[in-house]
Amino acid sequence: MPVRVRIAPSPTGDPHVGTAYIALFNYCFAKHEGGSFVLRIEDTDRTRSTPESEQAILRALRWVGLVWDEGPDVGGPFGPYRQSERGEIYRRHADVLLERGRAYRCFCTAERLGELREDQKLAKLPPGYDGRCRKLAAEEGAARAAAGEVHVVRLAMPREGTTVFTDRLRGPLEFENAKIDDQVLLKSDGFPTYHLANVVDDHLMEITHVIRAEEWISSTPKHVVLYDAFGWQAPEFVHMPLLRNADRSKISKRKNPVSLDYYEGAGILSETLLNFLGLMGWSFGGDREKFTLPEMIEAFDFARVSLGGPVFDLEKLSWLNGLYLRELSDDAFLARLRAWRLSDEHLRRLVPLLRERVRRLDEFIPSAEFFLSGDLDLARCGVNLVPKGRGAKETGTVLAAIVDEYETIRGNWTVAALEACSRAFAEQQAWKTKELFMALRVAATGRTMSPPLFESMELLGKEQVRRRLRLAADFLLAQPQPQPPKA
């Protein structure tokens, strides 16, 4: 049977470095085995999925250079590759489970489930569905559903016994069925949850190996039960360790740049990024640290995966990138620069902002410096970061808070949205706009004098701004507190 693997991102946000990481291992394994690499879009969350996000993810994955053999854009024999276009398939399969008594209709409301969870929390019981609707007769469920009553379909987990599956990297993993609750398979909007869609699609798309992140281990027994309920053979499971923040928690945008767009914007070459991700949890063998994608494919072996969650270290990534940069010819280097920020396209966006602040052409580059550089020298910004009459700590807190506030406009990173959001935030914090805007200006540009703040922020891009604001906040929060006056 030919090896078929897949990467299945959910288009609910920015292209994630973890997606590229898992995609890399899927890709290398598939290509090493002469198999196929499939891209499937898991957009079953109607409220959060957006076509913009899907486009951004496809674009970023293309930048990274992992080419998929089948996917929503290129098609293939197992399409459609977008789950939102496969609704009928999931409903049909849910019906099969219903008929077989392996699933049941549940009419409990979100409110009741919320209360249930609250009660369980208070009583210090493990959270989970209490199975109320499982007691309903199938006929009654069918009748109420036919009458148009809103409901979901839940998996009827076996109440006894254990479910075992073999993880390629860890060996057999065993779970007690009684401790796994009845997962929702079909939501009340008729869309499937991940659990159903993933199992159905992996089977229909003839996926042979599910290579995904470790966070999925605990839901795998549910998937195994589903395969069994359908009478299908489950694929082989391979759970890769999770990328981590410096504090060893799962990598997150609060603590690390996580968007592939950030790395592209920082001038990390895609070949560097792939090489570096290949160093996370995997080793080439020998003392080899620098290798190309074809070399990694050639050498690929799951036996060389280590399971400790690797901390993603920007410092080492930058070092590796330097290696790649230095081996470029001058012309190739120049081409990279142009593709990065020195394209006509990018410079043309800077010109209108900067030309009126420039008297001579030789002032242009200095005035544009913060648009073309990475992290700022915060020690040099120093006191300017903190408005008069405000403390370092409170300014740090405010900057950290506005980073979260900007989350709400991530899909609409425009001057107008930035300004509206920032003004509202200032009011809410009881800060003068003047105070807040200056702190933002210095944190984002490193200067007290700059082109208009929101224009600058829009051009810098959300990744760059987020990073600089966070760094400034961390810097301020780490300042030694003023000593209380001596008595």
Place this chain on the structure above:
RNA sequence: GGUCCCAUCGUCUAGCGGUUAGGACACCGGCCUCUCACGUCGGUAACGCGGGUUCAAUUCCCGCUGGGAUCGCCA
């Protein structure tokens, strides 16, 4: 808290019973050099703890500790 996963320098890792525990990033020093960077040479730095098994444990087993994940009509 329940369940599950994991555990070698600060970080990424090699090691798959017997090694002076190797390499890389970062850090420190030397060399190179007009400076810096690159390069190069050297240095500081790790097997979490306790029991077993064994002639011998970093390596195998168990417990503890520590870290992580997960417990959604998100994926």
